[in-house]
Amino acid sequence: MFEYAPAPESRDVVDIKPSYGLFVNGEFVDGSGTAFKTINPASEEKLAEIAAASAADVDLAVQAARKAFTTWSAMPGAERAKYLFRIARIIQERSRELAVLESLDNGKPIRESRDVDLPLVAAHFFYYAGWADKLEYAGYGTRPIGVAGQVIPWNFPLLMLAWKIAPALACGNTVVLKPAETTPLTALLFAEICQQADLPPGVVNIVTGAGETGAAVVNHPDVDKVAFTGSTEVGRLIARSVAGTGKKVTLELGGKAANIVYEDAALDQAVEGIVNGIFFNQGHVCCAGSRLLVQESIAAELLDSLKRRLGTLRLGDPLDKNTDIGAINSAAQLAKIRELSDAGEQEGAERWSPACAIPDRGFWFPPTVFTGVAQSHRIAREEIFGPVLSVLTFRTPGEAVEKANNTPFGLSAGVWTEKASLMLWTADRLRAGVVWSNTFNRFDPASPFGGYKESGYGREGGRHGLEAYLAGSAPRESR
Amino acid sequence: MSERLSVRKTYKLFIGGAFPRSESGRSYVVTSAKGEFLANASKASRKDARDAVSAARKAFPGWSGATAYNRGQVIYRVAEMLESRRAQFTAEIVAADGVSGKKAGELVDAAVDRLVWYAGWSDKIGAIRGSANPVAGPYFNLSSTEPTGVVAVVAPPSGPLLGLISVIAPVIVTGNTCVVVASERAPLPSITLAEVLATSDLPGGVVNVLTGNAEEIAPWLAGHMDVNGIDLTGATPELAQSCEELAAENLKRVLRPEAGPIDWLADPGTERMTAFLETKTVWHPIGV
Numbered sequence: 231m232f233e234y235a236p237a238p239e240s241r242d243v244v245d246i247k248p249s250y251g252l253f254v255n256g257e258f259v260d261g262s263g264t265a266f267k268t269i270n271p272a273s274e275e276k277l278a279e280i281a282a283a284s285a286a287d288v289d290l291a292v293q294a295a296r297k298a299f300t301t302w303s304a305m306p307g308a309e310r311a312k313y314l315f316r317i318a319r320i321i322q323e324r325s326r327e328l329a330v331l332e333s334l335d336n337g338k339p340i341r342e343s344r345d346v347d348l349p350l351v352a353a354h355f356f357y358y359a360g361w362a363d364k365l366e367y368a369g370y371g372t373r374p375i376g377v378a379g380q381v382i383p384w385n386f387p388l389l390m391l392a393w394k395i396a397p398a399l400a401c402g403n404t405v406v407l408k409p410a411e412t413t414p415l416t417a418l419l420f421a422e423i424c425q426q427a428d429l430p431p432g433v434v435n436i437v438t439g440a441g442e443t444g445a446a447v448v449n450h451p452d453v454d455k456v457a458f459t460g461s462t463e464v465g466r467l468i469a470r471s472v473a474g475t476g477k478k479v480t481l482e483l484g485g486k487a488a489n490i491v492y493e494d495a496a497l498d499q500a501v502e503g504i505v506n507g508i509f510f511n512q513g514h515v516c517c518a519g520s521r522l523l524v525q526e527s528i529a530a531e532l533l534d535s536l537k538r539r540l541g542t543l544r545l546g547d548p549l550d551k552n553t554d555i556g557a558i559n560s561a562a563q564l565a566k567i568r569e570l571s572d573a574g575e576q577e578g579a580e581r582w583s584p585a586c587a588i589p590d591r592g593f594w595f596p597p598t599v600f601t602g603v604a605q606s607h608r609i610a611r612e613e614i615f616g617p618v619l620s621v622l623t624f625r626t627p628g629e630a631v632e633k634a635n636n637t638p639f640g641l642s643a644g645v646w647t648e649k650a651s652l653m654l655w656t657a658d659r660l661r662a663g664v665v666w667s668n669t670f671n672r673f674d675p676a677s678p679f680g681g682y683k684e685s686g687y688g689r690e691g692g693r694h695g696l697e698a699y700l701a702g703s704a705p706r707e708s709r
Numbered sequence: 710m711s712e713r714l715s716v717r718k719t720y721k722l723f724i725g726g727a728f729p730r731s732e733s734g735r736s737y738v739v740t741s742a743k744g745e746f747l748a749n750a751s752k753a754s755r756k757d758a759r760d761a762v763s764a765a766r767k768a769f770p771g772w773s774g775a776t777a778y779n780r781g782q783v784i785y786r787v788a789e790m791l792e793s794r795r796a797q798f799t800a801e802i803v804a805a806d807g808v809s810g811k812k813a814g815e816l817v818d819a820a821v822d823r824l825v826w827y828a829g830w831s832d833k834i835g836a837i838r839g840s841a842n843p844v845a846g847p848y849f850n851l852s853s854t855e856p857t858g859v860v861a862v863v864a865p866p867s868g869p870l871l872g873l874i875s876v877i878a879p880v881i882v883t884g885n886t887c888v889v890v891a892s893e894r895a896p897l898p899s900i901t902l903a904e905v906l907a908t909s910d911l912p913g914g915v916v917n918v919l920t921g922n923a924e925e926i927a928p929w930l931a932g933h934m935d936v937n938g939i940d941l942t943g944a945t946p947e948l949a950q951s952c953e954e955l956a957a958e959n960l961k962r963v964l965r966p967e968a969g970p971i972d973w974l975a976d977p978g979t980e981r982m983t984a985f986l987e988t989k990t991v992w993h994p995i996g997v
Binding site for chain 2: 353369462465466467469470472473474476481483638653657660662663664665666667668669672674676677678679680682683684685686687689692693694702
């Protein structure tokens, strides 16, 4: 491996305030909960003090959203579109600042926040801006639902915000959004962007806090629509809590995706796809290709190549432009990854990581590969949400599909083969919402994303993504 | 000369293409709208519900894997079989609902027409709900519809034939298989319908019919981990809420009951189909 001199991106492009309030009705206000700090997971330094929204604060935010809904939903779609286009442009203008802030707060490599997250965030606003005045052509009716309560995770903080807010606003809804407590900063900078765009007060409200704040958003009686991205465990709680309320719900939850490599696959490309599938964003990806299913005849050769490739990954400072693997987002997540990896060893799988220097401070976990994994092992069944790959083998396409579908999740899957008919045969049988063939972890605002089974319901992205934010054309309300 | 004594029919359950009695040995009295004895219907138990789910799961790969054209043909065949039993269904609806023979006949006609309407959707719903997505890169990107899996259906207590057809057809036409909890008060047309299904080239297990008490059976289905979706159209608000809570355990897709009475003669729209459809998006790079 070549030695590289450090090439850090400058922190100076972003000005982090010592403390942040909630964004309610177009203004930053104090929260009445106990403020908490957000830290840089790569150094454990405190970045800022964040207000916590109590149930009463959430209520004010919902009231502001309800008030704004009257005018926002009545505004011609073409005018709503222009606000969204404005927001998209400002995101592009401030994208370096947002990317650095995202990497500081989340721990992800600047290469990813700069080249993946931010371009997709801007693209998402552009995409849905264009729908705002064309809803009658989409086939889901044109009536917005009302106030959307949205709770998002920490793995793609600003991108998940875009996935939630852009379609909601395009369809004429107003929102109360709660970012994850470990990654609130880009959402609060987004609030500033809403101010710069002169977005009418109350159309977007951001309430920061932990699970309690999220529960207050979801359970607020004047919230008409709940959108959540996060763990299946919390998704279940939400599905239960909205029973009998008439609230519409979309849930984008966990995954345990199989990445199937057939013996005729282009191996070098497959190796790149496997690496991208599980080590992108430190594996903090709900659709990560965390189960590698490799055909027995090529398993040894593929694993050799994979291990060689992993030896070239650079772990370290997220702001360094050479960094491939950044920091784990939090101490709690690191503990969970360690616990599951230890369970993998205890249950008999063989653990391997490349030689890899771990920084003294911050939360880090080396890229890890488990071989000899059985379907019953926890590391083959539970979502680790970290840079840990479980390798299983198969002999026939039928076995590959059987093993791939042997999970309660169904978010994504990968297929690697040079034979198109085998690819389509496999894709047909995989019970997953997104199938990447001869590629992995591609995202686009025009492409619907979402799961089967316990990975949740509803789609985000594309024309399909409008359905979650429209009341439907028929009198019946369904979800 | 005495009048000939008629041979009565035993009304049983419909599971996996067969007509078993409830394993519990239970039955209950079904009466006409006027209160006269009509039959002893099987009163399905938890075990029957579980057997029905197994049958539906077993039938799912074949039915969802059949071509859309084939599914449309089979459902059209159901309409043909139903039409040929028009007199029998008319009589059963008159007995169950106390409506006139003319009205009952119209309801049977509407049920047949509803089946024909849904049969035509089999190879069209994917065209209106799928899409080729113009992503910003050299990728082929296609979204298509797929059935959710095994769906539990709580049939409406009213509309013993038209209501029943209107909840079953949209679920199965797209490739799902189902377990139906028939109207408790008027279950007999559902079992006669099962006889139609059994003679319509519909593979056994695609539709399974349980008669009995919805309050008792529906929660077992709502909490069953191998059921992927539940249509609560026929549930009371209280039952619907408790079933939705149970359904959260494995994140079933839930179709909630409507707030008011349903006009089964109205255009049903596509939402009963889309409630139990998944969208799968397949990516592939484009290049030489």
